[in-house]
Amino acid sequence: MFVKKKVHxxxxxxxxxxxxxxxxxxxxxxxxxxxxxxVNLPQGAIVEGxxxxxxxxxxxxxxxxxxxxxxxxxxxxxxxxxxxxxxKIVVAKMSEExxxxxxxxxxxxxxxxxxxxxxxxFHILGDHEANPNQMNVxxxxxxxxxxxxxxxxxxxxxxxPCVIDVDVFAxxxxxxxxxxxxxxNVALVDVGANKLNVNIVKNNASDFTRDVAVxxxxxxxxxxxxxxxxxxxxxxIKLGKAAGRMxxxxxxxxxxxxxxxxxxxxxxxxxxxxxxxxDNEIGKILLSGGATQTPGFVEHLTVETSINVEMxxxxxxxxxxxxxxxxxxxxxxxxxxxxxxxxATRRVxxx
Numbered sequence: 283m284f285v286k287k288k289v290h291x292x293x294x295x296x297x298x299x300x301x302x303x304x305x306x307x308x309x310x311x312x313x314x315x316x317x318x319x320x321v322n323l324p325q326g327a328i329v330e331g332x333x334x335x336x337x338x339x340x341x342x343x344x345x346x347x348x349x350x351x352x353x354x355x356x357x358x359x360x361x362x363x364x365x366x367x368x369x370k371i372v373v374a375k376m377s378e379e380x381x382x383x384x385x386x387x388x389x390x391x392x393x394x395x396x397x398x399x400x401x402x403x404f405h406i407l408g409d410h411e412a413n414p415n416q417m418n419v420x421x422x423x424x425x426x427x428x429x430x431x432x433x434x435x436x437x438x439x440x441x442x443p444c445v446i447d448v449d450v451f452a453x454x455x456x457x458x459x460x461x462x463x464x465x466x467n468v469a470l471v472d473v474g475a476n477k478l479n480v481n482i483v484k485n486n487a488s489d490f491t492r493d494v495a496v497x498x499x500x501x502x503x504x505x506x507x508x509x510x511x512x513x514x515x516x517x518x519i520k521l522g523k524a525a526g527r528m529x530x531x532x533x534x535x536x537x538x539x540x541x542x543x544x545x546x547x548x549x550x551x552x553x554x555x556x557x558x559x560x561d562n563e564i565g566k567i568l569l570s571g572g573a574t575q576t577p578g579f580v581e582h583l584t585v586e587t588s589i590n591v592e593m594x595x596x597x598x599x600x601x602x603x604x605x606x607x608x609x610x611x612x613x614x615x616x617x618x619x620x621x622x623x624x625x626a627t628r629r630v631x632x633x
Contacts, residue, residue: 291358291444292317293626295452296339296432298328299475299499300572302622303346305354306600313459313627314601318612318619321346325513330476330495331363333431340438347439357441358625362449363477365428367393368491369421372410381406381419393423400425407487420488422448445628450481450491452624453570453594458486459627460599466565470594471548472621473573475499478544480551484562492551496544498573504536541579545586552587570594570620596620
C-alpha cells in the first residue's frame with residue numbers, strides 16, 4: 283500500500299467529520315510535537331469512508347496546511363471501514379519472499395472482494411502456537427478505488443501521498459510508542475463519527491480486529507429528528523454549544539441510549555474474542571475517537587465489560603513545548619488525535 287518512498291511524513295487523519303493533521307519531528311530518539319490542527323468537514327463530504335466531495339475535502343486540507351504553516355508535503359494517511367479487510371490467517375511456514383509470491387492465492391480464500399480490485403499486504407506474526415510447520419499472518423486487503431480517492435484528494439491539496447495505512451494499525455503504532463504493554467492484552471477501541479474499531483493487541487502485535495458501522499453521528503441524527511432541525515444545528519446541541527435548544531434530560535436520554543448500544547457492540551466483540559481465545563485475558567481498554575468523549579461512555583463501558591477503561595493519551599511519549607502547544611487543549615483533544623499521531627510517526631519502510 284506504499285506509494286512513494288520518503289522519510290519525513292505529515293500525518294493526516296481524514297475522518298468523515300473532522301480532518302486532523304500532525305507533524306512529529308524526530309532527532310536521534312527524541313520525538314517532538316511540531317504541528318497539530320483539526321478542521322471540520324460539512325456533512326456529506328465523506329460518506330462511509332468514500333470521498334463524495336473531493337474539492338471540499340482538498341480545500342479544507344489546503345486551508346489547514348496554510349494556517350499551520352506546514353512546509354512538508356509528504357503525507358501518510360489511512361483508511362478504514364467496509365473497504366478494508368483485516369484477517370489473521372494461518373499458512374504453511376515459508377519465507378517472507380515466498381509468501382509475497384503466493385499471497386494472492388492465499389488471500390483469495392479469505393477476501394470477500396475480487397482480488398483484482400484490491401491492494402494486498404501482509405505481516406508475518408510468528409510461528410503457529412500448535413503446529414511448528416505453520417505460521418500466523420496478518421492479511422490486509424483494501425479496495426483500490428478507495429485508495430485512489432484518497433491519493434487523488436491529497437494531490438488536489440498539493441501534497442505527496444507516501445503511505446496509505448489502515449486506522450487500526452496507525453492507532454496500534456502510537457500505542458506501541460506510548461505504552462509499555464503488560465502481560466495481559468489491551469483492547470484499542472476507536473469510535474468516530476460513523477465507525478467503531480476494536481483492535482486487541484497481544485505482545486505488541488495485533489491479535490484480533492473488528493469494525494462496526496456505528497458512531498457519534500447517530501446521536502446527531504437522533505437530535506435532528508427529535509427537534510426537526512438541521513444536522514448542523516443538532517451537532518451544535520450535541521456538543522453543548524446551543525444551550526436551551528433541548529431539555530438536558532432529553533439530550534442525556536438520547537446520549538445514554540447510543541452509549542448503551544456502542545458498549546453492547548464492544549462487549550460482543552470482546553465476548554467473541556474470548557470464545558475464540560479463551561486463555562487470552564484483556565487487562566485494559568484504551569479509548570480513542572471523538573465519540574468516546576460522550577459523557578458517561580467510560581463509566582458505562584467499564585460496567586458492561588468489567589475491564590479497566592482509560593482514555594488514550596497519544597502525547598505521553600512526545601516532547602511538548604508548552605509555549606507552542608497548550609497542555610489543556612492537548613488533553614481535551616487527545617483521543618481524537620491518536621490516529622493522526624500514529625500516522626505522523628510512520629516511515630515508508632514500516633510494516
